[in-house]
Amino acid sequence: MPGRVRSSPLRPLDKDCIALGLEGSANKLGAGIIKHSSDGSTNVLSNVRHTYITPPGEGFQPRDTAQHHRDWALTVIREALQKAGIQLDDLDCICFTKGPGMGAPLQSVALVARTLSLLYDKPLVGVNHCVGHIEMGRQITGAQNPIVLYVSGGNTQVIAYSQQRYRIFGETLDIAVGNCLDRFARVINLSNDPSPGYNIEQEAKKGKRLLPLPYTTKGMDVSLSGILTSTEALTFEKGFHAVETGEEGTYTPADLCFSLQETVFAMLVEITERAMAHIGSKEVLIVGGVGCNERLQEMMGVMAKERGGQVFATDERFCIDNGIMIAQAGLLSYRMGFRTPFSKTACTQRFRTDEVHVSWRA
Incomplete structure (x- = not known):
């Protein structure tokens, strides 16, 4: 029935769960770290963003935007970790925007996510950009249905x-x-x-x-x-x-x-x-x-x-593109057992919102 809210399929945690989210589908590069605690609370540990700004009258081109993301990725991630007070070893998973968005910027951020995954042996979770917005909005505002x-x-x-x-x-x-x-x-x-x-x-x-x-x-x-x-x-x-x-x-x-x-x-x-x-x-x-x-x-x-x-x-x-929304949606998916195999980490510019199995909602 419309408006009915049932209990979440998410099981209670026996320990805290921490995710890094990387967003770069357009001209904003974001890294955010979120923690789901065993007591049921959710805490935003850090949310860092850097925007590629062009001169007045000009838009942003995919190639130049991707270069911006490559140039700033390590700086933004390092700042997010410092603000959160954690190390990469403390993460349970690394979440990244799989789509939709601009192809070249998406791929540049996915490359960073894959590299960190290999270096620190962390599972990857590909996230739909829109679902990230929705889940972050639900979490912050408390909207039910x-x-x-x-x-x-x-x-x-x-x-x-x-x-x-x-x-x-x-x-x-x-x-x-x-x-x-x-x-x-x-x-x-x-x-x-x-x-x-x-x-x-x-x-x-x-x-x-x-x-x-x-x-x-x-x-x-x-x-x-x-x-x-x-x-x-x-x-x-x-x-x-x-x-x-x-x-x-x-x-x-x-x-x-x-x-x-x-x-x-x-x-x-x-x-x-x-x-x-x-x-x-x-x-x-x-x-x-x-x-x-x-x-x-x-x-x-x-x-x-x-x-x-x-x-x-x-x-x-x-509401503006950010890494924490990718971390939130990715961590919900991770807690339901979802992982993105390395062979499936390619990004897509046309990733429809209704393609995602929202397993964490009843």
Whole structure:
């Protein structure tokens, strides 16, 4: 029945269990260490991240991003171990992102994981990036059986749990919401520091005019390429001005950011509400990098409140790609007896969320 929470299949531990998680599916390299204690508690021992930032107006290329991860891997892992106060010998397993993501960065981090596994004789656990986001969100917020809105640079999905799978109810038909926002940030030359999506959010707070843009939901799915094209076109029309002039019909970069955000987020709220109605859930968990956006959380909160529900979200430490989410999902899988054989450690850019057997949930 929807909303029913049964006991976890995870058996109690007779000793503490510690995992290192390595994440590098895009431009963020993360190493996190988590401990599941015999008393049932979960402790984040460290969560270190380094971001590859390109100049304004430029995206990040797979080859350059992979080189960044190779350059910083040892530094980030060493810092994570120091903050956790442990040695590599103390680990029970090493978890790494198997996919989805950008091929070259994924492979560079998987290579590091395989090397450490061989050097220290530690088992490997390959983790689905999205499942990592979900499990970290559930752990931090305490959400029991939520509808999950997964929004990031490479993924946009509405997800619900059923029979040991995370089922995809709806998703983007073309580009992800994070990609949409990032690409528009490049059009108007916003900085990539700390992230283009964050800077879009700050600009949108200054916007005063809501411009009409394409609103494309198709059942439980959304299409975002059309709204991006329309917003880009408005940037180069005669009505666009870098500063307000007072003339009728003029609009600013902030107005465009505001309009893009409002329209895209309204689409996401709509399909999330449909999923809530379908399974009778009263909880929404927002995960992924775009999940940090305060306006998205606010709009989702209004909808959830009207349905007698609530929204769960984490801050930038856990919603932006990080190593600790890979450690958490990997350690749950490890405790259920799962190991990734060395011959199966190749990464895949297309690793679907619903391919994962979520054995640790009832």
